[in-house]
Amino acid sequence: QQQVKQxxxxxxxxxxxxxxxxxxxxxxAFDYFPWYQQFxxxxxxxxxxIRPDVSEKKEGRFTISFNKSAKQFSLHIMxxxxxxxxxxxxxxxxxxxxxxxxxxxxxxxxxxx
Amino acid sequence: xxxxxxxxxxxVLKTGQSMTLLCAQxxxxxxxxxxxxxxxxxxxxxxxxxxxxxxxxxxxxxxxNVSRLKKQNxxxxxxxxxxxxxxxxxxxxxxxxxxxxxxYFGPGTRLTVL
Numbered sequence: 001q002q003q004v005k006q007x008x009x010x011x012x013x014x015x016x017x018x019x020x021x022x023x024x025x026x027x028x029a030f031d032y033f034p035w036y037q038q039f040x041x042x043x044x045x046x047x048x049x050i051r052p053d054v055s056e057k058k059e060g061r062f063t064i065s066f067n068k069s070a071k072q073f074s075l076h077i078m079x080x081x082x083x084x085x086x087x088x089x090x091x092x093x094x095x096x097x098x099x100x101x102x103x104x105x106x107x108x109x110x111x112x113x
Numbered sequence: 114x115x116x117x118x119x120x121x122x123x124x125v126l127k128t129g130q131s132m133t134l135l136c137a138q139x140x141x142x143x144x145x146x147x148x149x150x151x152x153x154x155x156x157x158x159x160x161x162x163x164x165x166x167x168x169x170x171x172x173x174x175x176x177x178n179v180s181r182l183k184k185q186n187x188x189x190x191x192x193x194x195x196x197x198x199x200x201x202x203x204x205x206x207x208x209x210x211x212x213x214x215x216x217y218f219g220p221g222t223r224l225t226v227l
Contacts, residue, residue: 051213
């Protein structure tokens with residue numbers, strides 16, 4: 001049972017374009033929504049995250065948009081660069097004895113030069 | 114600081130063999146986690162630990178055992194490997210029990226079970 005659904009599975013964007021990855025969640029008990037970036041052969045690393053009481057968070061070229069009523073959130077990468085080519089995972093966090101992360105399926109992003 | 118390290122990086126097993134994956138962190142983190150990553154399924158939590166000497170089951174614990182005898186190490190064991198356990202395994206650690214705390218991931222172990 002996938003509690004966080006992510007789309008698309010893969011995405012190709014031209015250099016300088018906007019990359020958009022979408023996620024939807026089912027459990028209203030989630031407390032935090034991070035995005036992780038993973039390069040080939042490496043482990044995931046935190047990219048940006050948002051609290052559910054905030055509608056948007058921006059860090060440089062990366063922006064999370066959050067729609068609590070629709071239970072959806074998305075990652076926007078502005079002015080996409082070849083170095084942004086990676087796999088991106090959205091996640092949703094609950095704290096139940098430990099910090100529990102539920103990950104989306106992942107999106108493989110390719111930025112063409 | 115090395116952060117989170119994992120050994121080995123790659124391993125090939127035959128069905129029925131056993132092995133142990135080692136995770137080590139030098140950040141003095143209380144919480145440690147084992148995940149498996151499979152294509153199209155993201156990362157799924159296998160087991161976790163909230164401190165030295167503790168372990169608990171995650172989402173997909175069957176076929177795995179874990180131990181945390183020292184705060185800095187978290188071991189994942191496969192007693193009798195099956196082809197369904199072919200995956201990339203990631204260890205992670207975090208400092209606090211807070212939703213906003215960051216989990217730091219190791220580089221992964223790619224395991225193939227024939």
